[in-house]
Amino acid sequence: MFVPRIVPVKALVLRTSPWREKDRLLVLLTKERGKVSVLAQGSQVPQNRLAPATQIGVVAIFWLAKAREFDRVTDYRIERLPIRIRSDVLALTAFSIVAELLELAVPSEAPDEELFNEAIWFFEQLEKGLSPTKWLVAAQIRLLWRMGWMPHLLSCSSCGENIAGEQVAFAPSVGGAVCEKCQISKAPPDAQLYPNAVLQAIYALWQQPRMMETLHLRPMLWQQALNLLRAHWRYHLEVDSKAWRAWQQIASKPSFAKRF
Numbered sequence: 001m002f003v004p005r006i007v008p009v010k011a012l013v014l015r016t017s018p019w020r021e022k023d024r025l026l027v028l029l030t031k032e033r034g035k036v037s038v039l040a041q042g043s044q045v046p047q048n049r050l051a052p053a054t055q056i057g058v059v060a061i062f063w064l065a066k067a068r069e070f071d072r073v074t075d076y077r078i079e080r081l082p083i084r085i086r087s088d089v090l091a092l093t094a095f096s097i098v099a100e101l102l103e104l105a106v107p108s109e110a111p112d113e114e115l116f117n118e119a120i121w122f123f124e125q126l127e128k129g130l131s132p133t134k135w136l137v138a139a140q141i142r143l144l145w146r147m148g149w150m151p152h153l154l155s156c157s158s159c160g161e162n163i164a165g166e167q168v169a170f171a172p173s174v175g176g177a178v179c180e181k182c183q184i185s186k187a188p189p190d191a192q193l194y195p196n197a198v199l200q201a202i203y204a205l206w207q208q209p210r211m212m213e214t215l216h217l218r219p220m221l222w223q224q225a226l227n228l229l230r231a232h233w234r235y236h237l238e239v240d241s242k243a244w245r246a247w248q249q250i251a252s253k254p255s256f257a258k259r260f
Contacts, residue, residue, distance in 0.1 A: 006065045006074055009033055012119060013058045014099040018044055024054045025070065027103050028062065029119055034110040035103065038062070039070040050076065057082030057095060059120060084127045090250055094132035095123065096243035098139045104237050105147050115146050125212070133222045134212040138205040140229045145206060149236045152176030153203040158186075167193045170228055172235035190235070198225045223251065 011028035014035075019025040024043040028036050043050040050073055053060050059080040064071040085092040102119065106112070122139045126132065144150055155162055157175035159182055169178040171188035177199060178191060198221050204211055217225075226247075234240050 006063050007032075008061050008063050009036075010079075010116075011036075011060060011062050012116075012123065013054070013056050013060075014103050016054045016056055022048075026054060026073070029102055029106065029116060030062075030111075031113055031116045032111060034112060035106045035108050036064075037070055037108075038064055038073055039067070040073045043073075052081075053078060055082060055086075056099060057085050057123065059123075080124075080127075082127065084129065088132075090132045091126055093243060093246045093250060094136040094139075095126060097136060097241050097247065098122070098143065100241045100243050101140065101143060101233060101237075104239070104241075105143065112146075118142060118146070122209075130212060133219075133226070134205075134215065137202060137222065137225045137229065138209045138212040140233065141202050141206040142209055144229070144232065144236075147236075149232070150206070151232050153199045153206075156182055158182040163196065163199070166196055168196050168199055170194050170199070170231075172232045176232075190231070192228075192231065194224055194228055195221060197221060198228065201225060202228070 009028070009030040009032045011030040013026055014029055015027040017025050019039060022042050022044045024040045026038050026040055028038060030036055040050045040054050042048040043054045045051065053062070053073070053076040058078060061077040061079065062073050063075040065074050085095045106115070122135070126135050151170070151172070152175050155177065156179035157177055159179060161179050163177050163179055165180065169183050169191040170176060171178055171191040173190050174188045178188060183191065197217065201215060201217055201221070202225055204215060230240070230244060
């Protein structure tokens with residue numbers, strides 16, 4: 001069967017990094033092929049015609065040519081340029097965290113059209129001006145679910161009983177929430193207490209991501225939701241997202257609470 005040498009893919013740019021003297025290596029989440037790494041030759045040169053497409057957050061049609069090490073970008077048609085994440089450091093950091101999680105969790109060359117479509121939808125919502133914190137909570141729990149790592153939030157991960165009480169123990173090593181009875185019999189070493197309202201909010205955003213526009217919690221509770229999700233990701237990936245360091249630096253500033 002004839003296979004064309006140059007094929008188009010619709011893609012979201014997750015990461016871009018220098019490669020040798022003049023090129024850039026792009027990590028793309030594509031509709032047709034899943035996650036791929038491709039080379040944009042000469043794109044470190046500002047006047048290069050490929051340079052505009054080598055920004056994180058760009059959504060474009062890329063024409064890729066087969067090559068030995070990395071497929072090569074021969075042409076592109078931009079469908080959406082990132083605007084907000086180029087001017088809003090908190091939105092950029094939220095984007096970077098989710099993009100890094102996608103890069104780490106999604107297998108290469110494994111097409112998943114539903115995941116791709118949801119990723120595009122989420123990044124469109126961020127560009128519209130949604131709270132980066134709420135967006136980050138919703139995007140992470142949906143991605144955990146799609147990866148098959150959805151935590152138990154409203155029921156005990158050990159015995160299945162519904163969770164009650166204002167404070168809930170959550171342990172990534174056993175799959176999520178742990179009821180009081182199971183804590184007494186065998187408390188997981190990584191268990192941390194979180195307000196029940198935090199787990200309820202995460203569960204609601206998993207069911208209805210659009211609620212990130214209207215769901216309200218105190219800023220401290222949103223931060224705890226992020227801490228819970230970060231711990232769960234770290235357990236499954238066995239590595240922490242590098243972009244979290246930038247988020248922590250921003251979170252320590254007095255103006256951070258105003259961004260919820």
